[in-house]
Amino acid sequence: MSNNNRRRFLGQALAVGGVALLAGCDRLNGNETFKQVLASSDKLTDKTFHALTPEAALAQEFTEADLSPYFKANGSVNPKTPEYLALLNNNFADYRLKVYGLVEIPLSLSLEQLRSLPSRTQITRHDCVEGWSCIGKWKGAPMGALLNQAKPKANAKYVVFHCADSYENNDERYYESIYLHEAHHPQSILAYDMNDKILDVAHGAPIRVRLERKLGYKMAKYILGLELVESLDDIGKGKGGYWEDHHGYHWHAGI
Amino acid sequence: MKGNERGTYKHRLPVRLAHWLNVICFFILLGSGLNIFNAHPKLYWGQISTFETPAFALRAKYGAHKDLVGYVQIGEKEYITTGVLGVSNDAMGKPIAVGFPGWSTIPGERNLADARLWHFFFAWIFVINGLLFFLWAWRSKHYSRDLHPTGTDWRGIFKSIWDHMRFKHPEGETAARYNILQKLAYVSVIYVFLPGLVLMGLCMSPHMGSVLGWLIDLAGGRQSARTLHFIFAGLMVAFIAIHLFMVLVSGPINQIRSMITGRFRIHEPAFASETPLEEKHHVEQ
Numbered sequence: 001m002s003n004n005n006r007r008r009f010l011g012q013a014l015a016v017g018g019v020a021l022l023a024g025c026d027r028l029n030g031n032e033t034f035k036q037v038l039a040s041s042d043k044l045t046d047k048t049f050h051a052l053t054p055e056a057a058l059a060q061e062f063t064e065a066d067l068s069p070y071f072k073a074n075g076s077v078n079p080k081t082p083e084y085l086a087l088l089n090n091n092f093a094d095y096r097l098k099v100y101g102l103v104e105i106p107l108s109l110s111l112e113q114l115r116s117l118p119s120r121t122q123i124t125r126h127d128c129v130e131g132w133s134c135i136g137k138w139k140g141a142p143m144g145a146l147l148n149q150a151k152p153k154a155n156a157k158y159v160v161f162h163c164a165d166s167y168e169n170n171d172e173r174y175y176e177s178i179y180l181h182e183a184h185h186p187q188s189i190l191a192y193d194m195n196d197k198i199l200d201v202a203h204g205a206p207i208r209v210r211l212e213r214k215l216g217y218k219m220a221k222y223i224l225g226l227e228l229v230e231s232l233d234d235i236g237k238g239k240g241g242y243w244e245d246h247h248g249y250h251w252h253a254g255i
Numbered sequence: 256m257k258g259n260e261r262g263t264y265k266h267r268l269p270v271r272l273a274h275w276l277n278v279i280c281f282f283i284l285l286g287s288g289l290n291i292f293n294a295h296p297k298l299y300w301g302q303i304s305t306f307e308t309p310a311f312a313l314r315a316k317y318g319a320h321k322d323l324v325g326y327v328q329i330g331e332k333e334y335i336t337t338g339v340l341g342v343s344n345d346a347m348g349k350p351i352a353v354g355f356p357g358w359s360t361i362p363g364e365r366n367l368a369d370a371r372l373w374h375f376f377f378a379w380i381f382v383i384n385g386l387l388f389f390l391w392a393w394r395s396k397h398y399s400r401d402l403h404p405t406g407t408d409w410r411g412i413f414k415s416i417w418d419h420m421r422f423k424h425p426e427g428e429t430a431a432r433y434n435i436l437q438k439l440a441y442v443s444v445i446y447v448f449l450p451g452l453v454l455m456g457l458c459m460s461p462h463m464g465s466v467l468g469w470l471i472d473l474a475g476g477r478q479s480a481r482t483l484h485f486i487f488a489g490l491m492v493a494f495i496a497i498h499l500f501m502v503l504v505s506g507p508i509n510q511i512r513s514m515i516t517g518r519f520r521i522h523e524p525a526f527a528s529e530t531p532l533e534e535k536h537h538v539e540q
Contacts, residue, residue: 007503014499022286022361029362029369038372041379049462057465068303125302125477127461129367131295132304133477213462248368254462255375 035248046252056186059212062123067195068134071126073202076174079165079222087164092206097190101160101227104151111192111206117141120189128216129249138210140191144184147226152180156228159183160235161209164222167242176220177232177240177251178211187212190223215253217243263431265519270397273388274514280381281491283373286361288488289354290370296341296354298485302476310482313341315352323350382453389445401433402442408435424505427523440494448490455484 163174204221243249297309325341343356458480513519
């Protein structure tokens with residue numbers, strides 16, 4: 001082979017090899033065991049990120065001047081489940097936030113009671129898993145203090161958020177979960193106001209969680225209950241959240 | 256060509272291992288990164304997304320005949336790119352609105368969840384590989400001896416540029432060492448492009464953002480960090496394209512073999528006097 005032919009051959013081999021490799025990746029992507037191997041790095045990310053950052057390190061906070069003129073609402077934006085419509089029709093007068101599971105004192109709080117608790121206001125950036133960001137102002141009750149009222153049992157490890165919406169209009173309701181210690185992060189709040197107004201339906205009325213060190217899909221909207229559990233095995237399909245169980249998103253959701 | 260041929264040991268084992276691991280990781284990180292980008296194929300400067308006024312976007316619109324038209328938007332300018340960017344054929348051959356085409360992404364179908372599984376698994380291997388290489392290269396003086404440009408290198412830069420433009424490649428002992436342009440390329444990749452790529456990626460993490468606020472601000476905001484992540488990836492693609500081209504034009508079999516086995520075949524020119532003696536001395540310093 002002349003040098004030129006050899007170069008052309010190698011160049012073509014490179015292109016063909018690249019395409020074959022991509023096809024190979026596609027086939028691997030169809031293999032559930034392989035995907036479990038890929039997903040296993042989520043634990044490493046979770047452990048490393050928690051080790052690298054102080055537990056109470058705050059996500060960046062901003063000023064009124066930084067607020068997004070348009071704050072995109074994503075996921076469910078207009079829930080149609082009967083229980084949600086019943087609450088909405090009554091302007092959430094019958095709404096009760098339930099705290100249950102591994103607690104000494106189960107709680108049931110009205111919106112009025114939630115609003116009378118000490119509050120935290122924060123202007124933070126919301127980062128969606130899709131890649132976009134918006135800055136909003138949130139006011140709500142710190143989650144840690146509220147859970148302390150319920151006296152979590154020693155074996156409680158996770159907080160599960162149970163929601164009123166059904167993201168893909170099936171029988172399931174949205175759910176998500178975090179470590180109990182993450183609920184004690186200063187910026188973990190149960191928000192009822194957004195940008196100085198009562199939280200609207202699109203953004204999660206009457207209560208949504210704000211977890212400023214997580215991606216958007218973790219910050220469940222339309223919250224009905226906080227359940228404390230020892231393990232996530234019995235929640236949904238066991239991966240700790242609607243997106244995790246149905247679409248394979250990472251549980252850690254900090255990147 | 257006349258002259259003697261002899262073998263030399265060019266690439267040490269850690270270099271070869273790190274190189275091929277990097278090849279695998281970068282290939283997958285790029286493909287899965289393009290798929291992730293397709294979830295929101297727009298880039299912005301600053302902290303937040305303005306949605307309708309991106310700095311850069313791959314978009315689709317309907318043409319005069321209700322056909323899908325793909326285009327790249329840069330600032331206020333639009334460039335039609337139907338078939339490749341903005342609109343391309345899916346696996347069935349039907350045109351769909353998608354940022355980067357399926358043949359360039361991992362997986363081929365738009366799938367944010369799966370692409371993220373690939374991306375963050377291989378990001379770990381990539382980062383661990385990079386850190387180990389960095390430590391080894393520093394301890395073994397690979398940086399100071401082989402990669403950092405010397406005074407002689409700098410003085411020879413114009414000659415090197417002129418040689419590259421004529422596709423004239425060094426022969427003999429000099430071929431087994433890196434020339435100044437190679438050194439600059441590798442140094443940019445090792446100290447700027449790759450760390451920049453990883454750090455801008457970390458700046459996108461809401462969790463790491465709680466300790467990297469200063470770096471996010473330095474980048475100009477979280478959306479700027481995302482844009483820079485994309486730009487560094489683009490610089491890496493440009494580097495790889497030039498790198499592969501140079502391998503192809505400078506004796507590809509010999510080059511590829513040396514990155515696999517370490518052995519590099521040196522062709523000693525028949526007339527050694529082509530290289531001035533002083534220059535040879537400098538090279539061997």
